[in-house]
Amino acid sequence: MRAWFEERLGLSEIFGFLTRKKVPVHEHTVWYYTGSAILIFFLIQVLTGFMLVLYYNPTIEKANASVGRIMTELPWGWVVRSVHSWSASFMIAFVFIHMMSIWITKAYRSPRELTWMSGVFLLAATLFFGFTGYLLPWDDLAFAATKVGTDIPRAIPGVGLWITKLLRGGEDVTGDTLTRFFGIHVSILPLVFMLILSLHVYLIQKQGMSLPLGREKEKDSVREIPFWPNFFFRELMVWLVLLGVLLTVAVLFPPSLDKPADLMAPAPEGIRPEWYFLFLFQTLKIFPAEILFVTGETVAVLLLLAAGLAFFFLPLIDRDPLGIRGKIITGVAYVSIAYALVMTIWSLL
Amino acid sequence: MRSWKKRLVMAVVLVVLMSVSAHPVLKLDLSLRQEEKLIPGPQNITQKTAVVVFLIWMWVSIVVLLYVLRLKVKELDRLERLGFFKDPDE
Numbered sequence: 001m002r003a004w005f006e007e008r009l010g011l012s013e014i015f016g017f018l019t020r021k022k023v024p025v026h027e028h029t030v031w032y033y034t035g036s037a038i039l040i041f042f043l044i045q046v047l048t049g050f051m052l053v054l055y056y057n058p059t060i061e062k063a064n065a066s067v068g069r070i071m072t073e074l075p076w077g078w079v080v081r082s083v084h085s086w087s088a089s090f091m092i093a094f095v096f097i098h099m100m101s102i103w104i105t106k107a108y109r110s111p112r113e114l115t116w117m118s119g120v121f122l123l124a125a126t127l128f129f130g131f132t133g134y135l136l137p138w139d140d141l142a143f144a145a146t147k148v149g150t151d152i153p154r155a156i157p158g159v160g161l162w163i164t165k166l167l168r169g170g171e172d173v174t175g176d177t178l179t180r181f182f183g184i185h186v187s188i189l190p191l192v193f194m195l196i197l198s199l200h201v202y203l204i205q206k207q208g209m210s211l212p213l214g215r216e217k218e219k220d221s222v223r224e225i226p227f228w229p230n231f232f233f234r235e236l237m238v239w240l241v242l243l244g245v246l247l248t249v250a251v252l253f254p255p256s257l258d259k260p261a262d263l264m265a266p267a268p269e270g271i272r273p274e275w276y277f278l279f280l281f282q283t284l285k286i287f288p289a290e291i292l293f294v295t296g297e298t299v300a301v302l303l304l305l306a307a308g309l310a311f312f313f314l315p316l317i318d319r320d321p322l323g324i325r326g327k328i329i330t331g332v333a334y335v336s337i338a339y340a341l342v343m344t345i346w347s348l349l
Numbered sequence: 350m351r352s353w354k355k356r357l358v359m360a361v362v363l364v365v366l367m368s369v370s371a372h373p374v375l376k377l378d379l380s381l382r383q384e385e386k387l388i389p390g391p392q393n394i395t396q397k398t399a400v401v402v403f404l405i406w407m408w409v410s411i412v413v414l415l416y417v418l419r420l421k422v423k424e425l426d427r428l429e430r431l432g433f434f435k436d437p438d439e
Contacts, residue, residue: 019434078389078394166422226434230425237418244411251400259385 018228021205025223028212031101032240033092035204040239041091042193043116044246049086049186052275056136060175071257082254083246088130090246092276095126103314103333106321107210113315115203118196119157120218120312125193130186130274138178141235144262144271146181147173151202152284155297174263209251213321279343280304367372 006012023032057066061192070077078271099119102108108116135146150173155344158312169176215222225231273281283304310317391397401419 068387072388072392082389225426225429230422230429230434233418233422233425237415237422240411240414240418244407245405248404251404254389256389257387 015228018232019226021208021227022312023222023227023231024211024215025225026212026215028101028105030208031098034098034101035234036235037242038091038094039236040095041087041246042197042240044087045084045091046190048080048087048191051080052084053186056182058136058179059115060138060178060261062265063136063178064257067090067137067257078254079251082250085255086246086250086253089275090131090242092126095123096276100212100333100337104330105212106318106326106330107212108315109213109318109321110315112207112210113136115200115207116315117312118200118203121196122193122200125189125196127276129185129189130276132181134274135173135178135181136185137257138261139258140261140265140268141258141271143173143263144267145273147267148271149277150177152297152301155296155301160301162223162232174264185312218319228330253314256261275344278347279340282347283348284342301333339348362408362412 007063016216023029052070055066055077057063067081072078074080102116102119113255131146131149135142144273150164150167153167154160156163165171167177167180168174168182211219211222272278278346283299287300289296314329318326320326391400
C-alpha cells in the first residue's frame, strides 16, 4: 500500500525536502510560528465558510433571516458562525503580528523583497475578506458601516467616485452591493488569496527562513533544527493551544445579529467598523473639515494611501538596515504599533 | 518548580471552568430575540450541558496532548543532536 502511494505521489521526496529544510533556533524563533498560525485560521475560515454558504442566501430579503436561521434552527449553527467570525479576527490579528515582526526583525531585506510584497498583498486581501464579510448578515450596523466604508474612496481625486461605484455596484449600498460582496467574499478573494499565498509559500521555501539582523554575522554558529519532524511538532503544540482558545472564545462570546437593514432608515448611533479598521476610522475622524482649500478627508485618505505605498515598498526604502536610515525605519515600526493601539482605544472610548 | 507549574495549570483549569459555568451565553433564555437583536447560545439544556462538557473535554485533551508532544519534541531534539536526521550524502 505504501509502495503504491510512493510510486504515484513520491511522498519520500516531499518528506526528504521537509527534513532538509532547516529552521534556525534563536531568541526570535517564536515569530516563525505566526505564519503557520495564519494558515491554520485560514483553513478554519474555509471549512466553516463551506458550512455557512450552504444555508446563506445573498439577497436583501433573505440574507438576515438566513443568518438568523443558521443561528437558531441549525444544530450548532451558532457555534459554526461564531468560529467563522472569531477565526477571521484571530487571522487578521496574526497577520498584523506577523507583518510587524518581519518589519522589526527586518526579515524583508534582500533577497526577500518579493516575499514581503506578496505578504502585503495577503494582508490587503485578508482585510478585504473582513470588509466584505461584515456586510453579509445585512443587519443595521453592517449596512451603515459598509455605507461609510465604501464612501471613503470617494475622497480620492479623479478615480474616487468610480471606486465607490465599483464597490457598491451603483450609487448606493443596495442588494447589488450585497450580491457583489458575497461574490467577492466566497469566490474572487479565495482564488486571489490562494494564488498569492502559493507564491508567498514558494518564496519562503526558496529563500529559507530569515535570520534576525543581529544574528546574520554569526550565521554559521546558529543552531538549526529540521522542519520535519522537530519544528513541525512544536508548531502542532502552538496550533492546539490556538484552536482551544478560538473554540472557547467562540462558544463564550458568539456574535449577535441585529434586525434586518432598512434602506430608508437613518443611520443608527455608534456606527463602528470591525476592530481592525478602528485606527483608520479614528484617523479619518480627527482630520479637520478643510485643510488649505482641500477637504480634510481627501488629505487623510491621500496620506493613508502614501503610507500604504511606503509600507509596500519598505524593503526598497530600507536599503541599509544597519545604518541610520534602517534604525529610523525600525523606530517608525514601533511608533506605528503605538499609533494603531492608541487610535483603536480612542475610537472605543 | 514542578509543583508550581502544576498549581498554575490547576488555576487555569479552574478559571476556565468558572467562566464556562458563569457565562451568560449558557443561560437558556438568551437565544430568543431580545429587542430585535438575536443573541445566540445553547437552545436547550442538552446543548448547554454539551457545551460545558465539550469545553472541559477539549482542554483536558489539549493538556494531555501538549504533555505527549513535549516528550516527543524532547526525543526528536535528542535524535537530531545525535545526527539521526542528517542526510547520509552530506
